[in-house]
Amino acid sequence: YLRRRKHGLPYPPGPKPLPIIGNALDLPESHLWLKAGEWSKTYGDLVFLKAFGQPMLFINSYDIAFDLLERRSGFLPYGERMRKYRAMFHKFFQPIVVPEYHSIMENEVLKMLRGLREDPEQYDKHVRRFPGAVVMKNVYGYEVKNVVKNENDPYVAMGEACISGAFDVEDYLFLDFFPWMRFLPEWFPGASFIGEGKKMRKLSRAVQFDAHNMTKERMKKGEAPICMTTVLLEDHKEKDGNVSAEEDLHIASASAIAYAAAVDTTASTIMTFILAVLEDQEIQRKGQEELDRVLGKGCLPTFADRESLPYVQAICYEVIRWEPILPLGLVHATSADDVYNGQFIPAGTMVFGNTWHILHDPVRFPEPDAFKPERWLEPESEHGPIPVHKVAFGFGRRICPGRHWADNAVFIAIASILASFNIERAKDANGMLIQPTHNYSAKTVRHLDPSKCVFTPRTSKVVDTVRMYSMQQRYES
Numbered sequence: 001y002l003r004r005r006k007h008g009l010p011y012p013p014g015p016k017p018l019p020i021i022g023n024a025l026d027l028p029e030s031h032l033w034l035k036a037g038e039w040s041k042t043y044g045d046l047v048f049l050k051a052f053g054q055p056m057l058f059i060n061s062y063d064i065a066f067d068l069l070e071r072r073s074g075f076l077p078y079g080e081r082m083r084k085y086r087a088m089f090h091k092f093f094q095p096i097v098v099p100e101y102h103s104i105m106e107n108e109v110l111k112m113l114r115g116l117r118e119d120p121e122q123y124d125k126h127v128r129r130f131p132g133a134v135v136m137k138n139v140y141g142y143e144v145k146n147v148v149k150n151e152n153d154p155y156v157a158m159g160e161a162c163i164s165g166a167f168d169v170e171d172y173l174f175l176d177f178f179p180w181m182r183f184l185p186e187w188f189p190g191a192s193f194i195g196e197g198k199k200m201r202k203l204s205r206a207v208q209f210d211a212h213n214m215t216k217e218r219m220k221k222g223e224a225p226i227c228m229t230t231v232l233l234e235d236h237k238e239k240d241g242n243v244s245a246e247e248d249l250h251i252a253s254a255s256a257i258a259y260a261a262a263v264d265t266t267a268s269t270i271m272t273f274i275l276a277v278l279e280d281q282e283i284q285r286k287g288q289e290e291l292d293r294v295l296g297k298g299c300l301p302t303f304a305d306r307e308s309l310p311y312v313q314a315i316c317y318e319v320i321r322w323e324p325i326l327p328l329g330l331v332h333a334t335s336a337d338d339v340y341n342g343q344f345i346p347a348g349t350m351v352f353g354n355t356w357h358i359l360h361d362p363v364r365f366p367e368p369d370a371f372k373p374e375r376w377l378e379p380e381s382e383h384g385p386i387p388v389h390k391v392a393f394g395f396g397r398r399i400c401p402g403r404h405w406a407d408n409a410v411f412i413a414i415a416s417i418l419a420s421f422n423i424e425r426a427k428d429a430n431g432m433l434i435q436p437t438h439n440y441s442a443k444t445v446r447h448l449d450p451s452k453c454v455f456t457p458r459t460s461k462v463v464d465t466v467r468m469y470s471m472q473q474r475y476e477s
């Protein structure tokens with residue numbers, strides 16, 4: 001209050017706070033992005049709240065997000081450790097490096113197609129395996145086991161447990177408001193988070209180090225393929241040929257983060273594509289028509305075909321726009337007091353860029369809830385769609401470092417599924433079509449539940465390609 005008085009400026013507008021608890025009762029239990037969008041109708045595109053003294057700022061327009069998070073990104077700094085990780089991610093996920101992973105992606109897509117053909121009931125698992133397998137190869141040079149054989153890959157199982165635990169932690173966000181609660185004894189009613197915290201700490205250490213140490217062992221034996229871990233370890237060797245414990249920890253952490261950040265986001269995006277097709281078969285028909293016309297029926301696309309497939313590309317953009325996987329991005333905090341358009345933003349404010357709202361703006365995206373790839377094919381105009389990659393991957397210097405990788409992985413997965421299968425709604429025991437589910441978890445990264453559907457191979461040529469590939473795999477193993 002005294003700081004604000006010093007500036008003599010108002011906070012940005014927002015719902016009226018109550019004494020002590022502030023706006024705590026205004027915050028919904030889930031789908032905060034929708035509520036924040038609603039507030040913009042009353043308060044404008046910059047909405048300010050305080051819950052138990054914690055200031056929060058919601059940015060509901062692209063222009064303000066660009067101003068505050070891109071132009072003034074200095075007001076959202078990051079620490080030395082994050083700077084280091086970002087440099088590591090950049091080295092392996094920047095646009096000129098990602099094409100080096102194309103052959104791995106094309107190869108892993110074939111395994112996904114095989115999974116979808118042989119075991120369609122578990123289609124979500126095969127979709128999830130794809131980004132996981134590519135990133136495990138990129139990061140650790142490790143070949144993930146197959147889902148078809150129902151083999152549980154130990155590293156993937158551990159990674160999955162850690163990701164799901166990380167999202168469960170969101171149930172304990174109240175600890176940010178009542179930090180003293182961490183001093184409660186574990187037996188205290190409602191203090192189960194202490195035990196959960198201990199479990200998560202153990203798991204996250206295992207995720208950080210198990211695959212990392214496995215790669216180091218393989219390096220010693222001269223068996224490790226070149227990957228992010230081997231290159232970084234070589235780069236950070238000191239004069240005595242060893243990597244310091246501190247650098248080793250940084251490398252292990254950056255690799256584990258890359259895995260966790262890549263799998264969920266990419267898999268959820270591909271799942272959304274399958275939902276869009278189940279909702280509207282016309283999308284599938286048009287995508288397949290383009291693929292057949294450009295490549296010939298039964299041929300699988302490669303990255304070399306991308307430029308010739310504008311409609312398929314438009315489907316990829318629309319999938320990312322329609323159901324943003326991180327609807328409020330990742331929350332940031334301001335490090336210093338700031339003034340924007342005559343309004344005071346105190347240091348320590350949690351800042352949320354409302355990706356969902358920006359990508360559902362009815363002016364730029366007419367009928368925003370409809371899945372319309374065509375909107376990306378229209379000539380660019382001043383009030384036309386904002387390129388999806390400028391919003392869905394965050395803003396400024398904390399922008400997603402994996403966006404080029406994700407863009408490539410999503411394209412090859414969607415184009416290959418379209419070329420290979422007709423996906424339709426399954427029928428129930430009475431022969432009635434089963435409605436697809438729109439059930440997304442409401443956590444930071446949204447997960448879509450699988451729908452009941454049928455994958456029918458489109459041509460025997462695709463079946464043969466996938467089968468030949470499977471035979472080759474069996475022969476090799």
Ligand code: HEM
Pocket residue numbers: 082086089093135257258259261262263265266269325326329330331392393394395396397398399400401402403405406410
């Ligand atoms: C469709 C897929 C993806 C989407 C929609 C997505 C979206 C995002 C968003 C919105 C952020 C927050 C940016 C911000 O704070 O402003 C983020 C951060 C991040 N993403 Fe992604 N991402 C995807 C895929 C990936 C992949 C494949 C990787 C790694 C290979 C990755 C690595 C990261 C990392 C490490 C961060 C944290 C960066 C930081 O805090 O400085 N992401 N992502």
